[in-house]
Amino acid sequence: MSLFSVTSCDSGAAGPRLVITAGVHGDEFESIECVHQLLDWVPENLRSGTVVLVPVINEDAFLLGQRTGADGLDLARTCPGNPDGSLTEQVAYELTELICSADYYIDMHTGGTRSAVYPLAGYPLNPNEQALAGSRAMAQAFNLPFVWGTDWRLKGRSMSIACENNIPAIYTEYLGSAQCSQDGVTAYVDGCKNVMGMLGMIERQQPESRIEFTIEDAAEGSGHMQICNPAPLDGVLSPCFRLGDQVSTGDVLGRVRSMDGSEIVEIISLQTGRIIVMQTFPMVREGDATFVIA
Ligand SMILES: [Zn+2]
Missing domain, CATH: 2.40.50.100 (RNA polymerase II/Efflux pump adaptor protein, barrel-sandwich hybrid domain)
Structure with missing residues (x-):
């Protein structure tokens, strides 16, 4: 039995496997509501490939209304986890397996209870050029105002696992402060559809670019927001x-x-x-x- 709820939407036609997760942190609501909306929308609209949807990876943290679960470990610093460890370590282990099953991966976040983040799509500057090109294209397609390539050496994150396995991947941020911005939910749903459209998984007229600025900074520690x-x-x-x-x-x-x-x-x-x-x-x-x- 899985430690979180996974819904796999299979179009029945050949195509990529796109994994979309939210709720790695329990107090980030735009991303969770976005995946709930995708659960309703994707099955009727998917034309090729498979979309795997997880609205709340960290159920323990969500039910506590906080970033981390009861063991206090930050799931986004605990990957690849441990199947015999604490609850967060076990969830990290299952999340790692899920990420490794993906051809493309989107992990959505917000600033959580205590902070707000300028809407952005970020990715590790993977030395593997093919994975980097895929991540960069996903971040641009997602179409939030800020596109941010950061240090690929950061450990323990969902992005670290994707990077180590050369899976094109992005993480996203949109405000926070214990609210659930409906603009944020809409931007996230549109962003996921844009990536599906870019990958040819749905029929979609891609929107005009809303990107305001792009930074790629490979310096050690870039993208680490806690310091x-x-x-x-x-x-x-x-x-x-x-x-x-x-x-x-x-x-x-x-x-x-x-x-x-x-x-x-x-x-x-x-x-x-x-x-x-x-x-x-x-x-x-x-x-x-x-x-x-x-
Ligand atoms: Zn987060």
């Missing part, structure tokens, strides 16, 4: 910018005020670029990532 502009102390975060804003080195990104109000510390940008992730939950702990700039 940027750490909060200087525990307290209340007041941002000075909005998601998607352009900032320069030296700008005050935000301020953190201590619980007793006696201390205010500025968070100074060390980079020039665009804010692609920001913590929207006002409580921060010292060391939490507050802003990610690309």
